[in-house]
Amino acid sequence: MDGGTVYQRLARKLDSFPQGFPATESGKELELLALLFTPEEAEFACNLTLEPQPVNDVAEEAGISPREIRDMIKSMGGKGLIKVARGETGLAVGLLPFVVGFFENQVFRMDKHFADVYEAYYKEAFTTLLSVEPQFHRVIPVNVPIKSDIEILPEDNVVALFAGKKAWAVLDCVCRTEQALLGKSCGHPIKVCLALSDTPGAFDNAPQLEVLDMDGALAVLEKAAEAGLVHTISNNKEDLFYVCNCGTCGCSLLRGIAEANIANVVARSAYYAVVDPDLCTGCGVCLDYCQFQAISINGYSEVNAVKCVGCGVCAHHCPEGAISLTLRDPEELPSVPETEDSWLAERAKARGLSI
Numbered sequence: 001m002d003g004g005t006v007y008q009r010l011a012r013k014l015d016s017f018p019q020g021f022p023a024t025e026s027g028k029e030l031e032l033l034a035l036l037f038t039p040e041e042a043e044f045a046c047n048l049t050l051e052p053q054p055v056n057d058v059a060e061e062a063g064i065s066p067r068e069i070r071d072m073i074k075s076m077g078g079k080g081l082i083k084v085a086r087g088e089t090g091l092a093v094g095l096l097p098f099v100v101g102f103f104e105n106q107v108f109r110m111d112k113h114f115a116d117v118y119e120a121y122y123k124e125a126f127t128t129l130l131s132v133e134p135q136f137h138r139v140i141p142v143n144v145p146i147k148s149d150i151e152i153l154p155e156d157n158v159v160a161l162f163a164g165k166k167a168w169a170v171l172d173c174v175c176r177t178e179q180a181l182l183g184k185s186c187g188h189p190i191k192v193c194l195a196l197s198d199t200p201g202a203f204d205n206a207p208q209l210e211v212l213d214m215d216g217a218l219a220v221l222e223k224a225a226e227a228g229l230v231h232t233i234s235n236n237k238e239d240l241f242y243v244c245n246c247g248t249c250g251c252s253l254l255r256g257i258a259e260a261n262i263a264n265v266v267a268r269s270a271y272y273a274v275v276d277p278d279l280c281t282g283c284g285v286c287l288d289y290c291q292f293q294a295i296s297i298n299g300y301s302e303v304n305a306v307k308c309v310g311c312g313v314c315a316h317h318c319p320e321g322a323i324s325l326t327l328r329d330p331e332e333l334p335s336v337p338e339t340e341d342s343w344l345a346e347r348a349k350a351r352g353l354s355i
Helices: 004-015 028-036 037-047 055-062 066-078 098-101 103-106 110-123 158-163 175-180 214-225 253-259 285-289 313-316 338-352
Strands: 082-087 091-095 137-139 167-171 194-198 211-213 232-236 240-244 271-275 295-298 300-303 325-329
Touching: 004 037, 028 110, 037 066, 055 066, 055 091, 066 082, 066 137, 098 103, 103 175, 110 137, 110 175, 110 211, 167 214, 175 253, 194 214, 211 214, 214 232, 214 313, 271 300, 285 313, 313 325
Parallel strands: none
Antiparallel strands: 082 091, 137 232, 167 194, 167 211, 194 240, 232 240, 271 325, 295 300
């Protein structure tokens, strides 16, 4: 493969990030990178770090002129491969990780060949990352009843999360887009991935995104819940800028449950479902909607609290209102990293890396 050496170096750099980018025996990770980065872009990316660095410092490290670096940033930024930010001394640039990072940004460039290569890579290597803790995503409950003596935790309140933002937008789910290109469409809605920002008008100049107001964003959440999808967000309490609406049928993370038999592919919420046997008729609707094999029916529905991730989808669809969520015991509450930086530090330690 032309540029194979530089793609190998880029792959090693990406795998040195806490998120990970494991190698394969077949070299599918190199083929994947070659679809996204030109050899020149890959060479430039090898000089970048996860944390954006001043452009002038990067240009000196890479040995290129200011004009060349401007052109490179424009090209790679347009492809969604890098992060560009305003630093204390001006423009700063960093390399996005594979997931959650530049893979999700390829939803607008995804074609059948890309989907084939990604799927091969996913099956050969990516699932090895799904059992590493802390997980990429954590579950937050749909807007369903919480037992009357329980107050929902601030980090799990999706309505409060949306109310605290200044810009909202929706885009297609990259995972279901990829599966549809492979002829494996699950029938769930595709345009339900939500982007959030603290900056008013942040998405106004992003033509690929559909800009929403807060009510519109909440309506997308309701649409996802009606479809039986699970709300997931980045696995930290602060720095929350997206909501994915996932299913085991297509989500690259949740597929690990069915395809790799990994139970902890996402961090569960602080809650679990409970059933009022006096209200439950044993109709089985909840059983149909549970994606985690946490429900059985013995006259009435019973919930396995260990398997339950606390998504609330079963409660949302119960026709009798027999299901609600309750808080787990203190010793069973998930430990959620406070910030993205603390998540990175914990995951790096788990993978034996230093950052």
